[in-house]
Amino acid sequence: MPEISIVLVEPLYEGNVGFAARVMKNFGFTRLVLVNPCPLGDDAAMRASHARDVLDGARRMTTDEVYREFDFVVTTTGEVSKSVCTAMRMPYYTPAEVREIIADIDGTVAVLFGRENWGLANEELARANLICTIPTSEAYPILNLSHAVGILCYELANLPRGTYPLAGQVEMGSLYRHFDAFLDRIDHPDFKRENTMILLRRVLGRTKLTTREVSTLHGLMRRAEWHMENKD
């Protein structure tokens, strides 16, 4: 089973943090990460009920640290139509599809949930390997934060042991930087650069590259660079 952490980004209400801890424990999850949360006091503890251990054991991290540390990052949003999904043509996945995609990963997975008032920023959503949306009624698609956590926990519970050796975010970051430098070498137009890099992240992010495949892609680019240098 991939090692799954639930990450709450800047939660505003301690009650939601407590409820999230509780529903995580209901489905067997214990790794809670909090990014710049509201102060947590009696209300959070009361809502966590018998999941105080999950709440008390929560790690504090920044979003950058999450993206650096975890091998695979899933972000969640209820606002598919307005979000980066349509603006940048990012595909989005249901919780059941996410389960299928991450099931064989032997590594760490972070599932990010956004702020109660405005969710996750487009940049936060777009850095992920996958974007997940829970199908809901169009009349009111936005779930309460802890309810959304509950649905993902239900869907991702009891995954079998993963065996797929995924390349980590650090390796993927270095691959994207190499692509960026490679685009310089082939005089790729500046005005297209941002969209091309988004496309590369989008395609490569969801393909679950292994360390070996990443190193092969570096090797191919190095070879092309060598030929460009030695063409005369």
Ligand SMILES: C[S@@+](CC[C@H](N)C(=O)[O-])C[C@H]1O[C@@H](n2cnc3c(N)ncnc32)[C@H](O)[C@@H]1O
């Ligand atoms: C109250 S919502 C924030 C509202 C914000 N306008 C949005 O949709 O992202 C808090 C968080 O719950 C999660 N959430 C709410 N509804 C969801 C849905 N239908 N699918 C996936 N996640 C959802 C997302 O992580 C969201 O950032």
